[in-house]
Every structure is written in C-alpha cells, then in structure tokens.
Amino acid sequence: MSHDDATLRPEFLPGPPERPTGPAILRGLRRRCPNCGEAGLFEGYLKLNGSCTACGEDLSHARADDGPAYLSILLTAKVMGTLQLFVYEMFQPGPWVMAGTFSIGVVAMALYLLPRFKGMIVGIQWAKRMHGF
Structure with missing residues (x-):
C-alpha cells in the first residue's frame, strides 16, 4: 500500500472540529443545553428534551444509561x-436520630445530584460527538 492509499482510508480523514468539553460539562451540570447553555436540558425531572428550544441542537441521541445513578x-x-462517622464521633446521637436524619439526607442528596450528573454526561457525549451527536 502506498502513502497515497493510506490517506484515503477513513481513519486518516480529518474529523469534525472538536467541541469545548469544559463548558459543555458545566452547562450540563446546570441542566442546560450543552451547545448554547440557554434552554433547559430536561422536559421533566430526568426526561431529556428532544431538541434545544433555543438553538435547535438535537438531543435525542443522548444515552446516559446508568452513569448518573452510579455517580450519584x-x-x-x-x-x-x-x-455520619464525624457526627457520631463528635456528638454520639441516638441510633434513631442518626437513622432518621441521615436517611433524609441521603435521599435528598442523591435526588439533587441525579439530574446534574445526567446533564454532565450528556454534555460530555455532546462534546465528544458520541451516540450520533
């Protein structure tokens, strides 16, 4: 194979220009469109919009799967x-107080983080042109 033949293979062709990953991640963490950062990323709590209402970016290709839940x-x-270890060592509250307060805290924190991590993963996918972006 000559040098000219190698340059015609698809893996040697220049790809689309790179998108900035950092801003896309920050926009995703704010639950905004990874392209423009203007419109909301979600239709509901975790359901993605099919496309951005501000810039028209197609978001239907995003597949976050179990990543956001795992990270949360x-x-x-x-x-x-x-x-929990710190509170127990410092204040030694009763078991029901620990169980009640930390159960509420764990649920609240996980529910708060879940859509933000999903937005972050969608932002990474958009920036790296994964899953059809």
Whole structure:
C-alpha cells in the first residue's frame, strides 16, 4: 500500500472540529443545553428534551444509561458516610436520630445530584460527538 492509499482510508480523514468539553460539562451540570447553555436540558425531572428550544441542537441521541445513578450513589455514599462517622464521633446521637436524619439526607442528596450528573454526561457525549451527536 502506498502513502497515497493510506490517506484515503477513513481513519486518516480529518474529523469534525472538536467541541469545548469544559463548558459543555458545566452547562450540563446546570441542566442546560450543552451547545448554547440557554434552554433547559430536561422536559421533566430526568426526561431529556428532544431538541434545544433555543438553538435547535438535537438531543435525542443522548444515552446516559446508568452513569448518573452510579455517580450519584458514589458521591452520596462517600460524603454521607464520612459525615455520619464525624457526627457520631463528635456528638454520639441516638441510633434513631442518626437513622432518621441521615436517611433524609441521603435521599435528598442523591435526588439533587441525579439530574446534574445526567446533564454532565450528556454534555460530555455532546462534546465528544458520541451516540450520533
């Protein structure tokens, strides 16, 4: 194969220009469109809009799957587990007080983080042109 033949193969052709990953991640964390940052990313709590109402970017290709749930559980468990140990060592509250307060805290933190992590993953997918973006 000559040098000219190698340049015709698809893996050597220049791809589409790169998109800025950092701003896309920050927009996703704010639950905004990764392209323009203007319109909301979600139709409901976790259901993505089919397209951006401001810039028209097609968002139907995004597939976050279990990533947001995994990240939410990971961060919530780390933060709340550490906080629980600290509170117990410092104040030694009763078991029902610990169970009640930390159960509410864990649920609240996980529900708060879940749409933000989904937005972040959609932002990464958009920036890296994954799943048809």
